[in-house]
Amino acid sequence: MNPGAKQAEPVGSREREAPWSPSARDRLFRLAYRLLWNRADAEDAVQDALLTAYEQSNQLRDSEKWWPWVCRIVVQRCRLLGRRASLRRRHEQVFAELSPILATAKTPGSVELKALVIELLDDLPRRQREVLVLRHLQGMTFEEVAQVLELAPETARVHAQRGRERLAALIARRRRSWMDGDA
Amino acid sequence: MKCRDARQRWHSRLDQGGLDAELDRHLAGCEKCRAYAARMQRLVGLMDELRVNTDQLAPPVTDAGFHSALRSRRAWPTPGARQLMRIAATIVVVVGATLWFRTPKTPMVVSRTTEAAAPSVQGITLRAESIERFIAVAAPSNEPNVQTFWLYPMVTVAESRDRS
Numbered sequence: 459m460n461p462g463a464k465q466a467e468p469v470g471s472r473e474r475e476a477p478w479s480p481s482a483r484d485r486l487f488r489l490a491y492r493l494l495w496n497r498a499d500a501e502d503a504v505q506d507a508l509l510t511a512y513e514q515s516n517q518l519r520d521s522e523k524w525w526p527w528v529c530r531i532v533v534q535r536c537r538l539l540g541r542r543a544s545l546r547r548r549h550e551q552v553f554a555e556l557s558p559i560l561a562t563a564k565t566p567g568s569v570e571l572k573a574l575v576i577e578l579l580d581d582l583p584r585r586q587r588e589v590l591v592l593r594h595l596q597g598m599t600f601e602e603v604a605q606v607l608e609l610a611p612e613t614a615r616v617h618a619q620r621g622r623e624r625l626a627a628l629i630a631r632r633r634r635s636w637m638d639g640d641a
Numbered sequence: 642m643k644c645r646d647a648r649q650r651w652h653s654r655l656d657q658g659g660l661d662a663e664l665d666r667h668l669a670g671c672e673k674c675r676a677y678a679a680r681m682q683r684l685v686g687l688m689d690e691l692r693v694n695t696d697q698l699a700p701p702v703t704d705a706g707f708h709s710a711l712r713s714r715r716a717w718p719t720p721g722a723r724q725l726m727r728i729a730a731t732i733v734v735v736v737g738a739t740l741w742f743r744t745p746k747t748p749m750v751v752s753r754t755t756e757a758a759a760p761s762v763q764g765i766t767l768r769a770e771s772i773e774r775f776i777a778v779a780a781p782s783n784e785p786n787v788q789t790f791w792l793y794p795m796v797t798v799a800e801s802r803d804r805s
Contacts, residue, residue: 484699491698492691559694572694575687594688595695600656619652626684636683 482525483508486532492595493536493588495555495576503535510535526605533588533606571633578628586621589614642667647674655685 483504490500490507511528556573579587585607592603593614600618604611629636642650647667651674654661668675774795782789 488695488698492695559698572687572691575684575691590688594685595692597692615652615656618656619649622652622681622684626680629684630680636680 482528486528489529489592489596490532490536492591493533494540497555499539500536503532503539507531507535523605526602529606530608537584571629571636574629574632575625578625578632581628582621582624585609586617586624589617590621590625593618644671644674647671648677651678651681655681 486504486507487500490503491497494500494503507528511531556576557569579590582590588607589603589609592598592606593600598606600611600614603609604614607614609617642663644667647664650661650664651668654664668678776793776795777790778793780789780791
């Protein structure tokens with residue numbers, strides 16, 4: 459089978475796009491990066507997930523579920539890689555890795571505070587972290603989040619609320635001034 | 642409205658949109674909930690900024706790199722070959738199990754040949770010059786394969802009188 463043949467499929471909505479098309483791959487990379495916050499690990503996760511998806515593509519009966527299915531594989535790869543990475547991740551590392559990205563961004567904001575958010579996301583329970591990343595950082599709807607994580611949309615909403623509350627409490631514990639509205 | 646309900650409704654409004662006048666009234670009158678909502682709004686804003694900051698990231702993986710990785714992965718065993726191997730392994734297991742359970746099993750017995758007791762004939766010669774005939778009377782014996790006979794000499798009355 460020629461991998462290029464898959465790219466010739468109609469690319470309409472995001473869901474119907476072949477996962478190994480360049481734009482889809484970029485989105486998957488960003489998803490992996492936002493879960494792992496490490497470029498090398500994210501590349502590994504996406505590469506591995508795409509190869510797996512390509513090999514198992516005949517098992518997917520409903521072509522409408524392409525995109526959530528591939529995203530789910532990426533999330534699963536990230537879980538495995540993240541378990542190892544989180545042990546060695548420290549605030550300084552996250553800050554050092556992200557500073558160039560955040561500094562050149564159009565909305566730099568408080569680089570340190572955003573690095574703290576990334577670090578503390580790692581302290582959340584897995585489900586809450588994944589829902590927050592998919593919803594707020596990846597910009598998925600709750601229906602998409604629910605499909606990727608195999609949850610009910612309402613459950614995803616509950617995880618999101620608890621995750622936001624917990625993350626805010628963790629930030630407040632580390633940065634007392636943040637409670638008073640200091641960005 | 643209780644504060645707990647108000648906070649839940651704040652999150653629902655964030656996630657699903659829409660208007661909630663009752664919630665707004667509660668926030669206007671509750672300082673704690675107002676501070677809570679402000680904190681949450683700042684957090685959501687931070688995460689939105691993070692999304693924007695990382696939106697331009699792209700992997701350095703090229704199509705050629707992906708396809709070469711795919712080729713090396715497909716070299717051996719290919720997915721088709723793996724599938725065939727799975728089927729073959731399943732067949733072997735099923736056939737083996739069938740044969741194993743259907744073959745009648747004879748208990749393993751150490752063969753012990755019991756030699757049939759060959760009739761042992763032992764000739765006994767009794768020498769008694771004056772006695773020509775004997776009467777054999779079978780006597781009880783506790784040992785297997787051993788038959789005991791009591792032998793009584795047969796003598797005539799005349800011979801008996803002569804001996805006495």
